[in-house]
Amino acid sequence: MIVRIGKCCIENLVRYRMFNNPEMIRIIGFIAIVFFGIGAFYGIKKLLDKKVGLIIDSSGITDNSNASSIGLIEWNDILDIRTEQVMSTKFLLIDIENPEKYIGKAKSGMKAKLLRSNMKMYGTPLSITSNTLKYNFIELKKLIQTEFERNKNVG
Numbered sequence: 570m571i572v573r574i575g576k577c578c579i580e581n582l583v584r585y586r587m588f589n590n591p592e593m594i595r596i597i598g599f600i601a602i603v604f605f606g607i608g609a610f611y612g613i614k615k616l617l618d619k620k621v622g623l624i625i626d627s628s629g630i631t632d633n634s635n636a637s638s639i640g641l642i643e644w645n646d647i648l649d650i651r652t653e654q655v656m657s658t659k660f661l662l663i664d665i666e667n668p669e670k671y672i673g674k675a676k677s678g679m680k681a682k683l684l685r686s687n688m689k690m691y692g693t694p695l696s697i698t699s700n701t702l703k704y705n706f707i708e709l710k711k712l713i714q715t716e717f718e719r720n721k722n723v724g
Contacts, residue, residue, distance in 0.1 A: 622702045623709075625716050630663070634701045637683040639674040642695060644720040646670070650713060653691060659706050660698035661713060668694050 624631035629643040642663055649664040665671060668684075672694050675681035684694035697713075699706040 623697065623704075625713060627720055629720075630697070630713065630716075632695075632697055634697060637680060637687060637694070637696065639671050639680075639684070639695070642671070644717060647717060647721065650710075650717055652710060653696075658698060658700060660696045661710060662691050662693050663695035663697065664693045665695060671695060 622632075622634040627644075629641050629647070631641045632638040633640070642665070646665045646667065647663055648666060651662050651664065653660055653662050668688055672681055672684045672688070675684055687696055688694045697709075699709045702709070
């Protein structure tokens with residue numbers, strides 16, 4: 570007697586065994602706790618952070634607004650500033666001459682991985698959003714673009 574099991578049935582059997590396995594449930598639970606724990610830690614840290622989120626001056630843009638912020642982005646390193654939108658979140662991408670210079674500024678391996686991930690997805694490690702700032706995105710874009718044009722060849 571030959572019994573044939575369709576692909577669909579095998580996939581359901583694998584899913585059933587995987588999610589009914591207590592060890593697998595513990596592993597998934599541990600990963601979720603670590604992931605959301607890190608997110609909660611970062612969120613609380615940012616709530617208590619008294620640093621200014623973004624400083625725009627004649628030196629460049631000093632970004633302290635999010636997890637992938639690296640501090641000062643010098644005007645002379647910036648090639649272009651462009652806008653991207655993912656779902657309802659708009660952000661500015663800062664194209665720079667030497668991405669490795671800024672990835673090297675990362676104070677942790679996790680931040681460096683975040684910057685490299687941005688590099689792969691958008692062609693630059695640097696992005697700024699106004700979601701974490703108390704500022705209108707369109708006004709932020711105009712302000713940064715104006716200051717970039719004014720300062721890009723200075724110094």
